[in-house]
Amino acid sequence: MTTLSGVTTDEEVLDVLERLRAGGDNPSAFLALNSGNGYFTDPATDGVVAYREAGSYLLQFGGVHAPPDQRETLLRAFLDHARRRRRKVVAVQVLSPDVDLFVRCGFTVNQIGSSYSVHLPDFALRGSRFMKLRNKISRARRSGLEVTEVPYGECAAEIDGIDGAWLRSKGRHVKEIEFLVGELGGPAQHARRLMLGRLDGKPVAYISYSPAYGSRPGWLHDLSRRLPDAPPGVMEAINLTALERFREEEAEWLHFGFTPFTGLSAEHDPAGAGKATRKIIRLLADRGDTIYPAASQLAYKEKWGPQLVLPEYVAFHGRARLGAIWQILRVTKSV
Structure with a gap:
């Protein structure tokens, strides 16, 4: 080929x-x-x-x-x-x-x-270094955030709405980065995992995860978007939900890429x-x-203590x- x-x-x-x-x-x-x-x-x-x-x-x-x-x-x-x-x-x-x-x-x-990358079996949010992260997640959850894993085909329109609002908030001349970041859809979509955050039933943010193979198997945090007016801590709360689920499934690594x-x-x-x-x-x-x-990418990744x-x-x-x-x-x- x-x-x-x-x-x-x-x-x-x-x-x-x-x-x-x-x-x-x-x-x-x-x-x-x-x-x-x-x-x-x-x-x-x-x-x-x-x-x-x-x-x-x-x-x-x-x-x-x-x-x-x-x-x-x-x-x-x-x-x-x-x-x-x-x-x-x-x-x-x-x-x-x-x-x-x-x-x-x-x-x-x-x-x-x-x-x-975070080694999931060793990960914990205890200690003073994670205090700000814990507070942001607690704030998002108190706002009523609900996080569920959903098939992309059932929420594609809602995802498109989040993407459009996210891109417009970046300014008219900003392009969506490609090649080195993930995407949704296509023939390999079945291998990805999609976590969607809702407030009062309205989708406000999502994170997509792709499988990681080889010597450090697990999942790759590869694409995330949020509405501009989503409350602080939404992305962190979604990622923690996914992290805890992957660990329960005995995955080894969560890669932030x-x-x-x-x-x-x-x-x-x-x-x-x-x-x-x-x-x-x-x-x-x-x-x-x-x-x-x-x-901004580095700050988000480092807050998880890779x-x-x-x-x-x-x-x-x-x-x-x-x-x-x-x-x-x-x-x-x-x-």
């Missing part, structure tokens, strides 16, 4: 889902199923590469989704595919265990952000990392909140190029 970006059938998406279940180890791997992605497979492996085409680049998402002993074969096959199409490859959200693989295959690799431009450290960069790229990423971290809401914070990387085949960074920003609709 080799598909152009955005040209996929339901059967191909479900085949990709099975490949992610079998060989995916990135907690955000499920986002590879987002509409608009293309997929590359090779007969010699059981894995898949998800990507989007942007200008002269193929933007690869989440590294290589394959069993460890097949990743290099698949990555090199994808590079051959890109070379035949006269495209350059840039990979985003590459994890630490795959950095050496990408370097070995001719990539320049830099840290671009971090991901945050990747946030660009956070947790940056030169110590995380491998030898040969691009110095100019490091400066650009640091500049975006310091001044780029209008491009990507990293600060026990695991891991660096994630961007990898440029060959030397790093400013044009490639621009294409990443454009595809995610950050600019």
Whole structure:
């Protein structure tokens, strides 16, 4: 299976889902199923590469989704595919265990952000560090908030209403970020979990969770929206309801996913990392909140006391190029 970006059938998406279940180890791997992605497979492996085409680049998402002993074969096959199409490859959200693989295959690799995860068996809201969080959740519950898990098909219209109000509240020029965040609907919707918050029967907020496979299995907190006038603590109360349910089901991890431009450290960069790229990423971290809401995302994730914070990387085949960074920003609709 080799598909152009955005040209996929339901059967191909479900085949990709099975490949992610079998060989995916990135907690955000499920986002590879987002509409608009293309997929590359090779007969010699059981894995898949998800990507989007942007200008002269193929933007690869989440590294290589394959069993460890097949990743290099698949990555090199994808590079051959890109070379035949006269495209350059840039990979985003590459994890630490795959950095050496990408370097070995001719990539320049830099840290671009971090991901945050909670180990559910060890999680508790006790102690002074969680006092503000407990108070916000109590306030939301006292307001009459009811949280239920619902099938998307039964509340799609209400979800669309929340999305529309949320987007309008951001201003007329703000676009909804894509590619690195979750979505709803499509042939893989049955694998997601949707928690909906209601006040007096009216839907006011929701959080969607996607399955996480591999060495840290559990769930990914991948998409959330609220009405602008929803009371404080609504999102936290919805997430706590989901967290407690996942723990009862003996899930291991709740992943809050990747946030660009956070947790940056030169110590995380491998030898040969691009110095100019490091400066650009640091500049975006310091001044780029209008491009990507990293600060607000980080504040929400840190309030849950994540026990695991891991660096994630961007990898440029060959030397790093400013044009490639621009294409990443454009595809995610950050600019």
